[in-house]
Amino acid sequence: MRWLVQPAAGARARPPVALFLVFAGLALAGLAVQRLQAGGLSAAGVEAFYRGAEGGEPLSAAALWEEVHVGAFVYGFVLFMLSALAAVAPRLDGVRGALVLTALAATLADLFAPFAVSARPGLGALRVATSVLASAAMWALLAAVAVSQLRAWRDARA
């Protein structure tokens, strides 16, 4: 954080920030593929994954918590880094708070939605909605940070 609060160091930090954004994008893409494997974008598919298809075994409580545990690390760390970069991006003044708060709420909802799907039938659509919203919110934040970095780089070169 030390270099983040010193605007003069921003130029030196740009290459690692750009590389981090690439990896953050890959992590989010990987999460999206994992979601597609876990029922995809259909409510019935999600329910079958968590509650068991046609008399199959539902996912255990430990498996649900494991998903929360891993997801909290990926979402938590990527969101922390992106929101810290957004905090020093001057052109995001009007939208920064909304972007970060939406991403925080959507990712937390996405982490805990499987418990609702497991507890009650007919809630597969909830997980689809939280997955789409969390993914969209994180991608929006990443895009905003990337555009702001790109503009800063262009301004510095001009």
Next chain:
Amino acid sequence: MRDPRLAPFRLPALAFAAFLLVQAGSAAALFALKLGGSPAGVSAFYLGDVERFTAPKSLPGLLEVAVPHLAAIPIVLFAVAHVVIFARALPARVARGLATLSFGAALAGIAVSFGVRYLGPALAPVKVAAFGLLEVTLLAWAALLAAVFLPARAEATARARPEAAVGAVRSDGRVAGRVHRKERGRRAEEVAK
């Protein structure tokens, strides 16, 4: 907030604190569900249990858990300790102690899993203790982040009575509130200059 330069990082830091709590909570749930939360449960998990028809953990099985944790836990602890120490939320010695305790508990927790499996069940209580200590330190770091970045009563005081706010230099040259000795000296010197 002690340092106005930290104000833009309020949301990122509080979001990180929220995810720290989720990580600590989910880890506790997993520890209770998979390892039973007791030394006997830990022994049964690593050494196998005839009654539950479970085999002892294999080396690849142990490594599958240990390797991601050897990367993830230090990254999380490094990030949170870095922010809290940068914000000077604690005296330097206390912050160093808490960081050492957190990293030590994390390392002990990972190492003792191998110890229980290959040295014996006598180490199971150490696993429980190390996990408990890591959980407590994670909660402490999250609480410190909240204490530094939540809009605090101290800020309201600072706005209403700037002289009474913690860390403010009063008209008599003394620093208000419980501020570390070295920090008090530094701020008093700054005002004197």
